[in-house]
Amino acid sequence: MNKREDAIIRYVTNEMAQEERQHFEQQMQKDPGLLREVGDFRDTQEILQQWQEPEFEVPSFADLEAEAPKKGSVIQLSAVRFPKWMSYAAAVLFLLGFAWLSDLQIAQKDNSLVLSFGPAEKEASYNTDQVAQIVDQAIARYATQTQEQDSKEAELNQQFANLEKRVTARLAALYQKDLKEIQQHLTDHERKQLLATEELARGLQFEQRVLLQEAIIAVLDKIEQQRLEDRIGLENAFEQITTLLTEIQSGGTTVVDGVTDLGVKHY
Amino acid sequence: MSKEALSEQLIRQIRAGKRSAMDELMKLWYQPIVRYAWRFTGDRHAAEEIGQNTFLKVFRKLNQLKDISRFHIWLYRIADNQCKDYLRRNKKYESLDQEQINGQPSTRRNAQHELEQQEQTKWIKKALQKLPDDQRIIIVMKEYQGLKFREIADILEISENTVKSRMYAGLKALKKSLIRHPHKKELYYE
Known part of the structure; x- marks a missing residue:
């Protein structure tokens, strides 16, 4: 999810602070595309609210207690256990x-x-x-x-x-299995790049290593999302990988090029 | 006093052995939980069963809840697991009769208007059905239960960013199916 989408979703769900909200509204005035997207979301929310909720009768605790044996459970009122x-x-x-x-x-x-x-x-x-x-x-x-x-x-x-x-x-062991799974999804070239990335990671600064680790986790996440056929999740994983790699790159290393390829080429 | 603060007070009373506090706690939370289950499963009877099972579990495990200020998070988490269990056991969103769709028997005089309402409800429900479970659950929690992103993230044990991105994706998908629907105009301008 990019910053724009994050802002839109927080704006339409009223989870934006007043100052940021005003700034966002000014942005909308300048950006018709943004205004339209927000309007569409608002319309969708309005339609959703037309599905009226029914009233449900609230059972008493005694009713629930009577149901408990049928459901194979016991309610114990005593909540405190004394030593x-x-x-x-x-x-x-x-x-x-x-x-x-x-x-x-x-x-x-x-x-x-x-x-x-x-x-x-x-x-x-x-x-x-x-x-x-x-x-x-x-x-x-x-x-x-x-x-x-x-x-x-x-x-x-x-x-x-x-x-x-x-x-x-x-x-x-599972991590190793995941790595194997990753490798199954990669081309020879990408596999080599991944190995090279791991090798070169040893020369990175601590912070860059952490970021790289996160990028690798994001790759794992991407594979998982692909397995779940979660397209949105996949898109998020791409974004996450790209962001992390940009951060690593700004630390002055070219190590991550291989991973960038992993993130983008394959899908 | 907020609902959460009142819940804390009632939990203390329950722990001290006051049975009537259990009824009070149910009065406070039963409707939201059953409505949540109803939106999620699309089935009134299933929702009531989920509600009862949720509260059975709540009262059985209440002594294990360490931080009572997070009761509502814990409660929704239990309800959510019950909903998922239900969907695993049953085919989700079986076709519903009209009473189930509207949640209560018809009482309106204007039959035509009622028919339109039913049609619109069906249409909204159908659009929600099409969403993946993980998006629908967030739409329901946010749009119908009014929970904050932080709370939803806590309940589902995922990051706040994931919640927002699923919400965004869900609304985007709903926008496509709801706004392009022929009933849209009637909905807006009736």
Whole structure:
């Protein structure tokens, strides 16, 4: 899409800033072709607006929920997942609350903790050493669980890293495949030029290399658009390639001539 | 308050467990989404089904939405995927009866005028049918849903330039089929 088309489409869809809009309107007065094209687009939009929209009845959430099992899905209202420790904290709070509301008594006698609830005969004693031991065991269990979680996390990270490597390798393979596909679409002369371009690219400045890379991607895009028989996409790809190559050329290299040929000659 | 800001507020309420906020959210977005699906598929029943499936998915996955300020983008993305799924499963744009074309049963008294309206609607619809899916989707989002190019680009996960170039190509193609049509004059000067 060139600048003119970009401006037209932004103007007719009201996505142009006021100042630019005024400037564009002045341009239209000087350019009858532009005025006609904008007018045609406006007419087309006006016609499109004549297709009236119907009203649709909005179902309630209950209707949707009733439909859910038929469609094999379940709606869960609970959107927040609490971490596990919060359930423990909730349990402790519940016990404390229960103790506060009931007549549960916690006291320390000599070397024991005494928990009494209701009549005195239900009183139970725990040796503080035993309690300490239970607490220590709980802490040790927690530490083991944490270690397990850490090692699981490390394992997952490792798996992820492996997956990333595989994906990267796959992408690289696909890129090679794309290159092969490009080469299938090229004449011998163009293929040689592409290879020469890649060879010479090593001597380019960083910025030019980036642009060249983009140009190559645009070539890939062009091949894809051709496959999809998307003529507009193809035209865009041409334009993109041409723009990029002009930019590279302005950096003082002749390397890109080969790619220019690739972009224009083939179609 | 903007529609987007109101949606954010409702999502917070839904996450806090308020069921009625779901109805409110549907009231806000159901019509635009179903209309979008209707324009895209050309089928009223399909549009309603797509709308319901979209909202089922929305409520099922709402807890996974990280940035609630982008809810409408996410919503349209789900609806768009549902539309594409539908078109994959069904032959697109099957022939429609009149009720489907106009979207609602006839209530007008002037039969002649109504007939003309129906003819024009058919003609617009036919012109849209001819467009490739990727152009039609953008025309519908822009012309009928009023979305910005940036928003459409986000929904479709393509560049803004691609959106604009498809819009341009779509309008250009529509111009050819709509403005050259014999009904054009009637449309303008009736």
